[in-house]
Amino acid sequence: MDLTLKIWRQANADAKGKIETYQMSEVSPDMSFLEMMDVLNEELIEKGIDPVAFDHDCREGICGMCSMFINGEAHGPDRLVTTCQLHMRKFADGDTITIEPFRAQAFPVIKDLTVDRSSFDRIQQAGGFVSVNTSGNTQDANAIPIEKHDADKAFDAAACIGCGACVATCKNASAMLFVSAKVSQYALLPQGKVEATDRVLNMVNQMDEEGFGNCTNTGACEVECPKGISLENIARMNREYLYASLKG
Amino acid sequence: MSLDSKIPQGPLADKWTKHKSSINLVSPANKRLIDVIVVGTGLAGASASATLAELGYNVKTFCFQDSPRRAHSIAAQGGINAAKNYQGDGDSTYRLFYDTIKGGDYRSREANVHRLAEVSTNIIDQCVAQGVPFARDYGGLLDNRSFGGVLVSRTFYAKGQTGQQLLLGAYSAMNRQIGRGKIKMYNRHEMMELVVVDGKARGIIARNLVSGKLERHSAHAVVIASGGYGNVFFLSTNAMGSNVSAAWKIHKKGAHFANPCFTQIHPTCIPVSGDHQSKLTLMSESLRNDGRIWVPKKIEDVKAIREGKLKPTDLSEEDRDYYLERRYPAFGNLVPRDVASRAAKERCDEGFGVNKTGEAVYLDFAAAIERYGKEQAHVKGLDEGNAALVKKLGQEVIRAKYGNLFQMYEKIVDQNPYETPMMIYPAVHYTMGGVWVDYNLMTSIPGCYAIGEANFSDHGANRLGASALMQGLADGYFVLPYTVGDYLANDIRTGTIDTDLPEFEKAEASVKAQMEAFVSNNGTHTVDYYHRKLGKIMWDKCGMSRNSKGLKQAISEIKTLREDFYENVKVPGTTSEFNPELAKAARVADFLELGELFAKDALERNESCGGHFREESQTPEGEAMRDDKNFTFVSAWEYQGEPSKAKLHKEQLDYEEIEVKTRSYK
16 A cells, blocks of 8 residues: 655644654564554654654553544544554555544643543542552452442443543543543442542542543544443443542 | 562462562652652552552652553553452362462462462452453353463453553542642653662763753652563564663663563554554454454465465365364463464464464454354343344443443454454563562662563563563552662661762763764664664564574674664754654664663573574474573573673572473473
């Protein structure tokens, strides 16, 4: 396959960025998108051009580190995959592909396609945990049976990889899907219920402080989420938040 | 320097309890005066950081990723072992201990493994209390599955994302402590050097990967939790950033490196598709619970399949060779990983590989789909004779169990594994070897510890499935936080370590010089060019089977490649910016040294054991042959200026509780 790549280049957080165009030839349809980027970077280095900086690590769709906005979609055109699991067979010979970073005020660009998502960590630090110390004598794991339905729902919410596709996709750059997934996981489990009130208030507060936008229920986040996190979680978080606000 | 493993006296089952009660403790008031550095945030590093902070130590934790949640433990799929015996199938601490020693082919330390089995049950309790959503049955209780090399169901799991859920549990425990200010977290920072003052580990030089700035960090103890070194093979199931550098740096400062040649080649990975390949993807071993592994019996069928003239589903049962079931009837498709990998290689070497490259075998779910489908039809009172219905019902069961794995396979290979068998081939996955540690998990440098995959301690020559997660969390939650106190009890009056000491200055200067040398080298080849070449040498000569001639070649080829690398590598950009190529160059430089020690260790160990198969040491049927008389020891290598000069120390392994036998899964 021959491709034209239009890639966002930005030297650092303070520099002005712009789109640069690169030509690629003989791209194999079996390559992953990031392998295609590897080949581009090797070519750039050999030509003495600075390679394109992009985040990636596990390359099996689970670490949540890769973060490209490809042809106007987070993680590109395929569904339920991260960029590392997107394969070139999803594109056609002669295509032009535009590649940009995940854009949001709360995700400042570090370089090229690499952004700083530490705002997500700070939201989790505000309450995304159960306050239990490591002791070796917590009660037996089977002491509290959990209804399979709830356990499965908690798992589905916990499958979030924290990549930020929801934020990049949302026209308001809202982090509601991400935050609600964590709130839901704990709200559905007895172990998480004790701190539910403080958790939802603190996490939502931190989310607002980080500069994420509001949710206007467009549902775009759910469509682009590589792990299929459901909008139901946002509804659950809204209920939890309302209840916590009234209680507080 | 002699090796002292510091194994406590007394009966095996009492050692850990007795040890915990008799070692020194640091009082809560004094813990506040003590700093601990943790490098790495996988299961071991994250759980250790959280627990040390809960205990009251000041913890500084470093990871090279943009968030601690991204560490590669996240990618572990299948599960975590624990001797809970919830299934009532005869499991016990002793049985888990025994299976682990046997699975490791009698090359691990008895006392460490017994401790691991003891704390395994605490891990599950702790994780559930944290809100880790393990799989449950309809009664609301925890579900289990079975893994290779054992005869009980003791593996806890969360679909195919167990590592992710356990890591997020440890990450959440860390977040709680970061929020309280007890952990200071350094994301996008890489440890570049260990600082040793008066013979003790007292800090590290870290590089801020965003600004390129070198930073000095001091502490009273340094914990290395940086994972394994599988990426020395270039292609592996490790993450792109997984590296040996932290472990290798401490090795060069005096920590012995143990059993570097003990590598796990995992049998069920997606085969290589072309030269562009950047990494390999594992398909969880749990698939072998339901998948049957086979190749065609007749070579003409293999040819027809490769040419696309015949589909695997067209082959009748009698034309298929279920070679694991044939060779190992007792364990069948659930033999340990090393055995399954070698058997696949044996078939492919004989020409029975089923893809274009000749390096793939089938993993087939058709029988399981039919079995589950019939079961479901029976439960629901539907027609068990309706093949289409049975298939549909069976596929639903398989989807519920392995849905995300099947989806991943389809995305990568572009074939539907519900309809046609998967193709798999072995790939480098885990390294049992690592930094030598004593019973307290301390390396041969006082105050420097190694935990999780970074150390060598528990898996011997082969790790059983679902035991890596167990070991990472055991070390981090339940072992290191207590044993470290025994050492730190002598440091309560030391006070903060000054980072202006000449040892810090010298260490920083050496890192700075290396970084500058890379960017000013102006060479001709990229870092990946060298990494790929190293990987090829390793895979061809230090891979699934090894021999004296190949290993000697590997040693000299790696040395030559390393010299070429320093002369001709091209690293773009500068040292004072976000420069991923520069970070990669430093990691590959360390792999180029480790690779040589790896081959040297493999050459020295002239026996076959676990994942280490020496062609010179096999039975007439081609099974691995151990040499207990000459090799029942841990090889601990001491650095002496360069890998080829490393000095071998032997830690003899004594088995008091277990009778050492030939491992048989037949």
